[in-house]
Amino acid sequence: METIQRNQVKRLGRMTQTFLSKPANLILVVFLVLLTFLTLYPLLVLIFETFTVHSGREARAVGLPRGSYTDYHFKRLLFTLDDGGAMGVTYSNSWIQFYGPLLNTLSVAFTSSAVAILFGGTVAWFITRSNLKYKKFISGVFVFPYIMPAWTLALFWQSFFKNEFIGTGTSNGILASVFGIYMPEWFVYGYFPISIVLGLHYAPFAYILIGGILRNMDANLEEAATVLKTSRMRLLRRITLPIIKPAALSTFLLVFASSISAYSVPVFLGSPVRYYMLSTKMKSLMDTYSGQAYIIAAVMIMFGIVILGINQKVTGSRKSYTTVTGKSSQVSLVDLRKWNRPVAIFLVILMLLIAVLPLITFAAESVIIKAGNYSLSNMTLDFWIGTNLTYLDQGDSTGILLSGKVWKALFYSLALAVTCAVVAGTSGMLVGYAVAKKRGTKMANAVNSLAFFPYLMPSLAFGAIYLAMSVRVSWLNGFVLLALIGSVKYLPFASRSGLNAMLQLSGEIEEAGQIVGIPWWKRMTRIIFPIQKSSLLSGYLLPLVSCMRELSLFVLLVPTSNTLLTTMLMQYSEKGWAQFGSAINLLIIIVVLLINYLVNKLTGASIDKGIGG
Amino acid sequence: MPDIILTNVTKRFGKFVAVDKLNLNIRSNEFITLLGPSGCGKTTTLRMIAGLETPTEGRIMIDEDVVFDADEGINVPPNKRDVGFLFQNYALWPHMTVKQNIAFGLENLKWPKKDIEERVDELTLMLKIREFLDRYPSELSGGQQQRVAIARTLAPKPRVLFMDEPLSNLDAKLRTDMRSELKRLHKTTDSTFVYVTHDQLEAMTLSTRICIMELGKLMQYAPPLEMYQSPANLFVADFMGNPSMNFIEGKAEKTDKGVRLSSGGLSFAFTPNSALEAVPEQAVIGIRPEHVLISDEGGCPAKVYSSLPSGLETTIRLSLGEMMLTSVVFGGLDFELDSDVSFNFVPNQAILFDKGSGNALARGSLELV
Ligand SMILES: Nc1ncnc2c1ncn2[C@@H]1O[C@H](COP(=O)(O)OP(=O)(O)OP(=O)(O)O)[C@@H](O)[C@H]1O
Ligand SMILES: [Mg+2]
Numbered sequence: 001m002e003t004i005q006r007n008q009v010k011r012l013g014r015m016t017q018t019f020l021s022k023p024a025n026l027i028l029v030v031f032l033v034l035l036t037f038l039t040l041y042p043l044l045v046l047i048f049e050t051f052t053v054h055s056g057r058e059a060r061a062v063g064l065p066r067g068s069y070t071d072y073h074f075k076r077l078l079f080t081l082d083d084g085g086a087m088g089v090t091y092s093n094s095w096i097q098f099y100g101p102l103l104n105t106l107s108v109a110f111t112s113s114a115v116a117i118l119f120g121g122t123v124a125w126f127i128t129r130s131n132l133k134y135k136k137f138i139s140g141v142f143v144f145p146y147i148m149p150a151w152t153l154a155l156f157w158q159s160f161f162k163n164e165f166i167g168t169g170t171s172n173g174i175l176a177s178v179f180g181i182y183m184p185e186w187f188v189y190g191y192f193p194i195s196i197v198l199g200l201h202y203a204p205f206a207y208i209l210i211g212g213i214l215r216n217m218d219a220n221l222e223e224a225a226t227v228l229k230t231s232r233m234r235l236l237r238r239i240t241l242p243i244i245k246p247a248a249l250s251t252f253l254l255v256f257a258s259s260i261s262a263y264s265v266p267v268f269l270g271s272p273v274r275y276y277m278l279s280t281k282m283k284s285l286m287d288t289y290s291g292q293a294y295i296i297a298a299v300m301i302m303f304g305i306v307i308l309g310i311n312q313k314v315t316g317s318r319k320s321y322t323t324v325t326g327k328s329s330q331v332s333l334v335d336l337r338k339w340n341r342p343v344a345i346f347l348v349i350l351m352l353l354i355a356v357l358p359l360i361t362f363a364a365e366s367v368i369i370k371a372g373n374y375s376l377s378n379m380t381l382d383f384w385i386g387t388n389l390t391y392l393d394q395g396d397s398t399g400i401l402l403s404g405k406v407w408k409a410l411f412y413s414l415a416l417a418v419t420c421a422v423v424a425g426t427s428g429m430l431v432g433y434a435v436a437k438k439r440g441t442k443m444a445n446a447v448n449s450l451a452f453f454p455y456l457m458p459s460l461a462f463g464a465i466y467l468a469m470s471v472r473v474s475w476l477n478g479f480v481l482l483a484l485i486g487s488v489k490y491l492p493f494a495s496r497s498g499l500n501a502m503l504q505l506s507g508e509i510e511e512a513g514q515i516v517g518i519p520w521w522k523r524m525t526r527i528i529f530p531i532q533k534s535s536l537l538s539g540y541l542l543p544l545v546s547c548m549r550e551l552s553l554f555v556l557l558v559p560t561s562n563t564l565l566t567t568m569l570m571q572y573s574e575k576g577w578a579q580f581g582s583a584i585n586l587l588i589i590i591v592v593l594l595i596n597y598l599v600n601k602l603t604g605a606s607i608d609k610g611i612g613g
Numbered sequence: 614m615p616d617i618i619l620t621n622v623t624k625r626f627g628k629f630v631a632v633d634k635l636n637l638n639i640r641s642n643e644f645i646t647l648l649g650p651s652g653c654g655k656t657t658t659l660r661m662i663a664g665l666e667t668p669t670e671g672r673i674m675i676d677e678d679v680v681f682d683a684d685e686g687i688n689v690p691p692n693k694r695d696v697g698f699l700f701q702n703y704a705l706w707p708h709m710t711v712k713q714n715i716a717f718g719l720e721n722l723k724w725p726k727k728d729i730e731e732r733v734d735e736l737t738l739m740l741k742i743r744e745f746l747d748r749y750p751s752e753l754s755g756g757q758q759q760r761v762a763i764a765r766t767l768a769p770k771p772r773v774l775f776m777d778e779p780l781s782n783l784d785a786k787l788r789t790d791m792r793s794e795l796k797r798l799h800k801t802t803d804s805t806f807v808y809v810t811h812d813q814l815e816a817m818t819l820s821t822r823i824c825i826m827e828l829g830k831l832m833q834y835a836p837p838l839e840m841y842q843s844p845a846n847l848f849v850a851d852f853m854g855n856p857s858m859n860f861i862e863g864k865a866e867k868t869d870k871g872v873r874l875s876s877g878g879l880s881f882a883f884t885p886n887s888a889l890e891a892v893p894e895q896a897v898i899g900i901r902p903e904h905v906l907i908s909d910e911g912g913c914p915a916k917v918y919s920s921l922p923s924g925l926e927t928t929i930r931l932s933l934g935e936m937m938l939t940s941v942v943f944g945g946l947d948f949e950l951d952s953d954v955s956f957n958f959v960p961n962q963a964i965l966f967d968k969g970s971g972n973a974l975a976r977g978s979l980e981l982v
Pocket of ligand 2: 655
């Protein structure tokens with residue numbers, strides 16, 4: 001009896017040992033535990049918070065002490081449809097705080113996804129399937145809006161179109177002051193510009209995903225139809241579109257999910273006219289009724305999960321479509337003939353408008369002294385390199401390039417971005433490796449889903465939860481806290497590109513090394529990494545760039561608003577220090593573009609490899 | 614030199630049983646072929662012995678050492694099993710030159726530089742890839758890549774060499790050439806080969822013993838000629854040989870001398886060489902095409918349905934009423950369609966199978982009555 005038991009224990013021990021001696025298993029176990037703590041636990045905290053009484057106003061409204069259980073938040077946010085009212089207007093808290101913003105969010109997400117797909121998809125078609133001129137320029141500049149912070153376009157839109165008659169209307173933008181054109185409010189603020197700006201920001205998604213399919217699509221498919229004298233339009237409708245449909249749908253859902261949690265764009269383009277989306281509403285409730293804010297966060301996460309589910313269904317069942325082989329030798333390009341030049345010029349101008357003009361605008365905004373006056377006599381470089389600028393009345397007395405504060409923040413931002421990139425990129429690579437190795441097992445699926453989960457967490461809500469967590473864990477603060485949340489938040493990008501890279505590599509490539517006794521780390525560094533270098537490095541580049549321009553994730557967690565360049569920018573723009581703000585904005589954009597360019601040139605890694613896969 | 618012993622090795626993918634209670638004993642210096650239709654579990658078996666796949670149940674021993682035992686939780690990693698593996702698609706490292714591909718494993722084993730040089734020299738000479746040493750795999754033809762893969766696998770002098778359909782990507786001529794190379798290689802390297810293929814001719818010509826599988830189960834394990842001449846069951850009988858065996862299927866009755874089989878309106882008498890215990894109700898009698906002899910007279914009459922001369926031999930389809938029989942005649946003969954011929958069965962070459970179980974029951978002589 002006893003020997004049997006002893007044998008069993010021995011056997012179990014040996015089995016555990018062999019199980020863990022396989023690096024893929026070890027990685028999965030480690031990340032299962034880590035990610036459960038870093039993503040599922042925060043989610044539980046979030047749900048817990050929706051039933052908890054928080055400070056001040058909440059405690060007074062509920063009539064219970066802090067920390068007690070309550071369903072008040074749900075009642076107040078979701079079911080207070082009629083509060084009575086005053087002066088003949090019924091007032092509904094639920095409508096104002098939740099259903100209205102929800103409706104806004106959905107319509108914005110819907111429109112921006114459509115814009116992204118139509119715009120990105122069309123350009124992708126022109127680039128991959130036609131003999132369009134200036135392709136190189138267009139495709140190079142097209143990903144700019146994604147690399148640049150999302151608010152760049154929003155700020156640009158605002159500062160270009162705003163005028164004194166609309167919104168908070170303090171001053172005229174370039175269009176009004178230079179050309180005397182006054183745009184209507186719906187054009188400058190609210191639903192329309194938010195949708196367009198988000199759509200443009202995410203269009204590179206569509207461009208990369210759909211372009212990838214189009215590029216790899218077997219030209220024979222189209223040629224076969226051309227031989228049958230099918231017209232171009234018919235060809236597009238019957239052959240090309242059905243093939244890109246899954247990628248388009250996938251893009252639609254991804255953009256939809258991202259738009260739902262977008263924060264900075266609606267802040268700049270919605271809040272001035274009290275046009276709220278769930279994200280902005282959540283932020284404003286966070287300071288007063290955080291219980292309700294947490295409910296909004298939970299709703300946003302729920303949307304994300306549902307969308308991810310649909311996405312997996314769609315791409316899963318249509319897999320055969322998306323992996324059209326790239327065997328064909330010659331891709332015949334559609335001759336645009338007389339349309340070539342007009343289309344090319346139109347696209348080039350559009351690219352200049354959305355990618356280059358913002359930079360020029362920020363540059364201009366950062367040198368004018370009095371807002372709205374773009375004459376040379378009103379310009380100065382003081383905001384960049386001036387000293388003793390007491391006359392400005394903008395807090396700081398030195399230009400940003402001479403300000404120790406700015407350099408410190410730049411250094412801090414860079415250090416944070418590099419740390420997040422190293423942690424997220426390496427983790428993503430390991431997760432991708434282990435998931436690809438153990439594909440189909442329950443544990444691999446669990447880790448894969450967990451690693452993607454942070455993508456669904458709205459940054460702001462994620463930040464809020466980590467804030468709550470940091471109160472309970474003493475070492476979790478300052479740089480460590482920021483680096484941790486950044487790494488977790490950007491893990492999805494890295495693990496996706498890691499997984500893609502590993503899936504492209506047949507398992508036998510590694511096994512061939514394994515069988516001759518090459519140890520695991522050497523297989524990774526000498527075989528796997530060199531072969532898939534550029535794809536894997538893209539898994540580092542995406543977190544690096546994203547982190548450098550991140551605002552909403554960190555805004556609740558930074559020790560002071562001077563800590564990061566982005567939070568500094570936020571603070572300046574809240575205080576209305578437009579010139580300093582523009583200068584810092586330009587600085588961020590330049591740094592981000594520079595990093596992207598350098599990494600791309602040195603290693604061949606690129607953003608599109610990371611998202612497209 | 615190792616013996617490899619598999620005991621009740623089973624592999625399940627979820628509910629699907631890929632390999633079912635496999636028992637196999639491979640002696641040292643053998644050239645064993647795993648043969649069977651696509652999806653029968655050949656690759657899985659090979660990978661389990663090599664340690665690349667973990668069996669669900671069972672026990673594997675290599676050279677007296679237990680390398681896997683599900684009950685005791687033993688699982689020795691592949692690199693400690695001293696085996697070489699030649700992958701179906703070569704799996705050459707694309708970022709390394711031919712030389713680096715071959716030498717990388719040896720460097721890792723801490724071989725002295727001089728020895729590595731010598732080994733690379735030796736192998737590239739033997740496999741005729743000397744002139745490609747500094748090329749990358751993508752700059753080689755399929756056959757050349759294959760030889761590089763063989764060189765890489767052989768380099769550390771593994772005791773056992775596993776090969777998963779190594780010739781399937783090559784054209785017919787190169788395949789024949791490589792077959793003789795492999796057979797020579799087996800002699801010169803003095804190691805045990807375990808070879809996977811679904812080409813029965815390859816299995817016949819190369820191996821010392823064939824292990825034939827279907828749906829994850831072992832069907833027969835025997836030397837090639839024995840397997841050809843005395844298939845253990847219908848599956849093996851049908852799988853081995855091209856053109857395939859004739860099967861006559863019908864109701865069986867016990868008679869004084871043996872068995873009477875009625876099929877397609879005809880009646881056959883089967884006389885077993887040894888005593889038959891029981892006769893199944895439904896039986897199948899198999900006879901190879903080369904044992905159906907065509908003569909001008911003095912046999913059973915039949916009509917020529919088709920005649921396919923290949924020069925070396927001619928395959929003839931004979932029709933006997935509703936029944937078809939295949940016959941092979943050696944030499945460059947041709948027959949008129951629909952002409953009348955007669956045929957005889959070579960004595961002692963027919964095999965009686967139980968239709969239900971598929972198992973062979975007896976060998977004997979066949980006659981048409
Ligand atoms: N990782 C896996 N997950 C699920 N099923 C698998 C897996 N690997 C193999 N199988 C299944 O196990 C069975 C045996 O596969 P195996 O690769 O051993 O076949 P094979 O005999 O080598 O076939 P082929 O001649 O086509 O290479 C197949 O039905 C296959 O679908
Ligand atoms: Mg196989």
